[in-house]
Amino acid sequence: MASMDSVEIRRLAPDQVDAYRSLMLEAYADAPEAFTATVAEREPVPTEFWRARLAEGDSEERVYGAIKGHELVGVAGLRFRNRPKTRHKAWLFGMYVRSEHRSVGLGRALVNAVLDGARSRDGVLLVQLTVSETNDAAIRLYRSCGFQAFGTEPMAIRVEDRFLAKVHMWRPLDRS
Ligand SMILES: CC(C)(COP(=O)(O)OP(=O)(O)OC[C@H]1O[C@@H](n2cnc3c(N)ncnc32)[C@H](O)[C@@H]1OP(=O)(O)O)[C@@H](O)C(=O)NCCC(=O)NCCS
Numbered sequence: 649m650a651s652m653d654s655v656e657i658r659r660l661a662p663d664q665v666d667a668y669r670s671l672m673l674e675a676y677a678d679a680p681e682a683f684t685a686t687v688a689e690r691e692p693v694p695t696e697f698w699r700a701r702l703a704e705g706d707s708e709e710r711v712y713g714a715i716k717g718h719e720l721v722g723v724a725g726l727r728f729r730n731r732p733k734t735r736h737k738a739w740l741f742g743m744y745v746r747s748e749h750r751s752v753g754l755g756r757a758l759v760n761a762v763l764d765g766a767r768s769r770d771g772v773l774l775v776q777l778t779v780s781e782t783n784d785a786a787i788r789l790y791r792s793c794g795f796q797a798f799g800t801e802p803m804a805i806r807v808e809d810r811f812l813a814k815v816h817m818w819r820p821l822d823r824s
Pocket residue numbers: 675679682683743744745746749750751752753754755756757778779780783784785786788789790792
């Protein structure tokens with residue numbers, strides 16, 4: 649049975665790019681309704697695309713991973729904005745927990761790592777995300793982490809012959 653025991657949540661480093669890329673390709677295949685990207689679109693993309701998300705230091709994008717032993721079992725991305733009028737907003741993206749490791753708290757731990765990461769940058773006041781309207785598990789997870797919905801985009805993505813709406817959510821950051 650899956651458990652949180654011996655799972656570490658930490659920011660991924662550039663040398664973890666292969667594990668990160670393959671987990672995201674798994675995510676797009678496993679949960680096509682949850683992501684805007686597709687396997688066909690992202691498989692040919694150069695490794696540099698994925699590595700840029702793992703750049704070290706105070707970079708615009710970063711990814712937190714749940715690591716059990718040597719296996720990457722979950723991820724969540726955090727993107728900052730650099731434009732002067734929008735740099736108070738951060739973005740949670742690319743959230744995925746491998747199916748056999750779900751329902752033991754890894755999703756919540758990854759969201760909390762993203763929130764801590766957002767708080768660590770001066771001037772960031774809130775985090776936003778979008779989630780498919782049909783994705784009850786993710787919507788419940790985000791609500792339980794303090795996010796609230798502020799709108800729904802109709803026909804946001806097309807998955808085969810179905811159009812899905814996306815719920816836009818946000819959470820102000822409590823800063824001490
Ligand atoms: C959504 C997802 C990340 C949740 O990860 P997880 O590790 O299973 O989540 P957790 O165990 O931390 O659950 C935290 C809370 O989320 C909610 N939740 C998670 N899975 C749920 C499910 N299947 N049904 C209902 N609520 C669920 C619950 O409120 C839960 O809190 P509780 O256990 O105290 O009731 C995971 O199901 C997943 O990767 N799904 C496929 C990809 C995806 O949908 N990504 C999100 C894109 S926006």
